Structure formats: C-alpha cells, structure tokens
Amino acid sequence: MTDETEITLTVNGTEHTVAVEPRRLLVHAIREDLDLTGTHIGCDTGNCGACTVLKDGEPIKSCLMFATQADGAEILTVEGMEDLPASDGLHPLQEGFREEHGLQCGYCTPGMLMAGKALLDENPDPVEDEIREAISGNLCRCTGYQNIVRSIEYAADELDARAATDGGTAAADGGATAGDDTDAEFATAGDADTFCGLEDCCGGPDGDRESFDDQFDRDHLGGDDQ
Ligand code: FES
Numbered sequence: 001m002t003d004e005t006e007i008t009l010t011v012n013g014t015e016h017t018v019a020v021e022p023r024r025l026l027v028h029a030i031r032e033d034l035d036l037t038g039t040h041i042g043c044d045t046g047n048c049g050a051c052t053v054l055k056d057g058e059p060i061k062s063c064l065m066f067a068t069q070a071d072g073a074e075i076l077t078v079e080g081m082e083d084l085p086a087s088d089g090l091h092p093l094q095e096g097f098r099e100e101h102g103l104q105c106g107y108c109t110p111g112m113l114m115a116g117k118a119l120l121d122e123n124p125d126p127v128e129d130e131i132r133e134a135i136s137g138n139l140c141r142c143t144g145y146q147n148i149v150r151s152i153e154y155a156a157d158e159l160d161a162r163a164a165t166d167g168g169t170a171a172a173d174g175g176a177t178a179g180d181d182t183d184a185e186f187a188t189a190g191d192a193d194t195f196c197g198l199e200d201c202c203g204g205p206d207g208d209r210e211s212f213d214d215q216f217d218r219d220h221l222g223g224d225d226q
C-alpha cells in the first residue's frame with residue numbers, strides 16, 4: 001500500500017483536505033478527488049494547456065505539478081469564475097467566448113479562460129500580440145484562435161466598461177445590459193433558423209436560447225462533467 005499524505009487545497013474559495021499519494025498529479029486531485037471536472041486533460045504532458053488553473057494567481061498546467069506541491073495553495077478553476085466579483089452569472093471572459101464564438105468543441109475552453117484571466121489580471125488592456133502570447137501555451141484544434149483573441153478583447157472591454165460605470169468594482173447589474181443585447185441577438189438568430197444568424201454558419205444549435213444556454217454553460221464554461 002502506498003503512503004498517502006494529507007494536503008490542504010483552497011479551491012474556488014473553499015478549503016479542502018484530501019489524502020493523496022505522492023505521485024498524484026494536481027489535475028487528478030482537482031478532477032477526481034474534488035470532482036471539479038471543468039478542468040480538462042488533453043495531453044498529460046504539459047503541451048496543450050487544457051489543464052490550466054490559477055495557483056496563487058499564476059497560471060499553471062496542473063498536469064505538470066504533483067498535488068503535494070500545491071499543499072496550502074489557493075487554486076482557481078473555471079468553476080470558480082462565476083463567483084468572482086466581476087461576474088454576474090457568467091464572468092465577462094465567459095460572456096466573451098459566447099458572444100465572439102470563441103469555441104467550437106469547447107475542449108480547450110477552460111484552459112483558455114484561465115489563461116485569459118491571468119492575462120487580464122496582470123494587463124487589463126492587452127494588445128492582440130499580448131493576447132496571442134498569453135494563450136500560446138494553450139492549443140485549440142478547432143477555432144484558428146482568431147475568435148478566442150476576440151473573446152478576450154471583449155472581456156477586456158467589458159471589464160473596463162464596468163469599472164468606468166462602477167468606480168472600479170463589478171456592477172451588480174453590469175451583465176444585464178449584455179444579457180439584453182444577447183437576447184436581441186438571439187431573437188434575430190431565431191428568425192434565421194441558426195444560433196448565430198450568420199451566413200455560412202457552422203450549423204450550431206438553433207435559436208432555442210434557454211436550452212442552448214444550459215448546455216453551453218454545462219459543457220464548456222465550467223459546469224458539470226465532460
Ligand atoms: S493536460 Fe496539461 S498541458 Fe495538456
């Protein structure tokens with residue numbers, strides 16, 4: 001029998017004590033011991049960035065760290081984004097990925113969101129090259145990255161607008177305006193029989209807003225299992 005060590009991880013603001021073998025990777029502790037499966041595993045070798053989380057505010061690839069190395073750390077995973085002060089339901093970054101079509105299969109999305117969060121925490125007004133550099137350790141097999149860059153730009157603009165409105169704090173109703181705009185867009189999209197309403201759309205889900213939102217939140221933005 002392998003010895004286990006008790007460690008303490010504060011994940012998304014909640015302290016957990018877990019017993020782990022010395023060889024257990026942080027990503028497995030997060031996904032399997034804490035059941036936070038929004039953090040994905042794409043390669044287990046540090047190449048894809050799907051497992052990116054913030055450890056004490058810094059983006060790390062959680063497949064490259066033993067859980068014991070994170071003992072005592074504050075971890076933010078994608079599930080914690082909805083509880084951040086800037087969030088109103090979805091965080092502006094999550095909104096950005098929805099509004100700017102920053103995902104297709106969504107597998108890379110949690111890691112992209114965390115890389116984007118780390119960037120905007122350090123640099124609230126990044127230029128395109130800085131965004132591309134910040135996500136350069138995160139691979140996406142679907143999107144070509146352009147819409148991911150736009151999604152992060154959307155979040156930067158939205159956070160800036162909220163700060164201007166609220167004197168630097170997140171607006172309690174800051175997302176309501178965005179939500180209203182989105183509703184209008186979906187109404188149009190419904191007429192076009194597609195989610196996005198664009199010509200040559202990829203053929204994504206049609207204009208059933210409520211079920212689409214539920215599925216989108218669950219599958220790609222930090223909801224339940226994948
Ligand atoms: S699973 Fe960690 S970098 Fe790919």
Ligand code: FES
Pocket residue numbers: 102103104105106107108109139140141142143
């Ligand atoms: S959206 Fe499929 S891997 Fe990025």
